[in-house]
Amino acid sequence: METSMNETQQQAKETVFRAPDRGDLQATATVDREVRRTVGEARVADPRIRCNDINVYYGTAQAIKNVNLDVGRNEVLAMIGPSGCGKSTFLRCLNRMNDTIDGCRVTGDILLDERNINAKEIDVVPLRAQVGMVFQKPNPFPKSIWENVAFGPRIHGLARSRAQLDEVVESSLRRAGLWDEVKDRLDKPGTGLSGGQQQRLCIARTIAVQPEVILMDEPCSALDPISTAKIEELIDELRQQFSICIVTHSMQQAARVSQRTAYFHLGDLIEVGNTEQIFTNPNHKLTEDYITGRFG
């Protein structure tokens, strides 16, 4: 047990190419603070998701302004930016969760494997199974831990028997790093877990339906470093097959897990590019301000 933890941390450390160190970055950004057009490479060659001209309005207030962004295959895309800049809002467009908010309007095209999922006629039920989501606040069902994880596979008919469901529950909980802590109390309510355990339960619930794209809204904000390392390991593993979008306030985390990083600022996508480049050599002054700690 002890050694496996250490290994996990070890691995997590190895994936760090450079934890951005505030202050020692040289001011090299060239694009001025007033510029709002996206700097950097928003497009990739073979995208899993391609967003064209996304605008999101809450009533009359615009929360996302004309964003174009691709998510590649087998890629982890990190979204960073100050609080309230629209990261969650943008993320929620990708599985149409904004539909559930009264007065929220999303315009533009979101192509998932060349199919516009923002079109009216798209059935959101299979879409949300395909594009899973982990929410910013842990929101387990007030049911047993087992029920929490088994709900998705059951409603989608992914498991035929109770035994199969048991298998799915166990493997999902294991991958979310929660199995050892809860294996003796699967029938206890999920709401009785600690905040961090709840978040990992929600992650297990999401991966139990085997989504092809996973959206994670600050999945580790309530987790300790060890659980965080486990989740980051999971993200790395999932990336082998799927695409992942992760919102995070920890720049170290963004640097550790992501291949590309997008920086949002007040509804605008300011800069997007290679994670290494964004953290070592940002082109936009706002990005630079943010990662050097002069903003937010």
Added chain:
Amino acid sequence: MSNQTLPLPRPVDVINTGLGRRRAAERRFRLYGVAAITLALIFLVLLFISIIGKGYTAFWQTQIQMEATLAPELLDIADPADRNQVMAANYGAVMKAALRQAFPEVSGRAEQRQLFALVSSGAEDVLRQRLLDDPSLLGQTVSLWVPAGSDIDMVRKGHIDRSLPESERRVSDQELAWMDELAQQGRIEQRFNWNFLTGGDSRSPEQAGIWGAVVGSFLTLAVTMLLSFPLGAAAAVYLEEFAPKNRLTDIIEVNINNLAAVPSIVFGLLGLAVFINIFGLPRSAPLVGGLVLTLMTLPTIIIAGRAALKSVPPSIREAALGVGASPLQTVTNHVLPLAMPGILTGMIIGMARALGETAPLLMIGMVAFIVDVPKGIFDPATALPVQIYLWADSPELGFAERTSAAIMVLLVFLLSMNALAVILRRRFERRW
């Protein structure tokens, strides 16, 4: 002095100076609360004392032991094997003969009429039942306990004051003398009044029972619950979870709130016009009563149901939708179970109101005098509050105690209904 800057007071000191006032306000508020609850409890206790004090005697009945000879010629039974003849036989004559035999000295029409009033006309039913159970008794003399007349009953229970002069009381000295004579012989007794709990209504107070009204209320409420719960819950779920939020749903919402405040008698009139006059459903039937009370309780259940659904955290819906549950699956698997306690609370309130409702039932004829206990939702019936109203309105002294006893039965009915609902709600209660 004035140039010196005064040291600013420490916030802790400022807080401490105001603390006494805050504590006093707190204490005062608690005191008000305790006072209010005490007052309410006092009134409740007074109510119970008054009702139980007046009503408990109705559960006891004065009975008189009689020796009756079941003479075939008096009964007018030619063939004892013929059930119809036994049913229709003249048991009154037998009873009168038995009374005359017990008090042979009585003569004169007026005196005899008084004598016959010693026992209730319900005595004939006792005799009939006896003979039906055992036809071989025909021609024999049997000893049996029969209910006393209402006046005797009232005297024995102390509702008629014996010390008043004869001219001011309902019972004559002669009747009292007969009664005392029977008492001396040990032939008069207070027995538990099963008839009150198992019988239907009657014109004579000593024979009137509450069971008919209990069954009527039960059938009416069963109809109400079976209709209003699914309809109300479904309407609440649809309006809260599925309906688009637009002007039309706003208007519907306003109207539902208004309906909750409409006087119940209006629903009664509506029921009369629609269910009886247009649909031709039978008058006085629990079915119609249930339909009318459904109309009346629906708004309460819908409003409570919507409030319960609203209080389910949106994160639960997001969680379910997020793994790809359809809106219906989200509602049935997660939202509805969480809202169920609240919906049930609304139903308890609605049903309790429906149980106590009199006015709309008057409109649809459930106020008729009905002796038979209803056997189904199409039979004419009355309901507990209506029965209370009818008895309270009757001039006979014997109905006064029955009114209070009927109120006691109504309260027991209400308590058991609420207890059931609370148990149900417990089973659904979950934390999140």
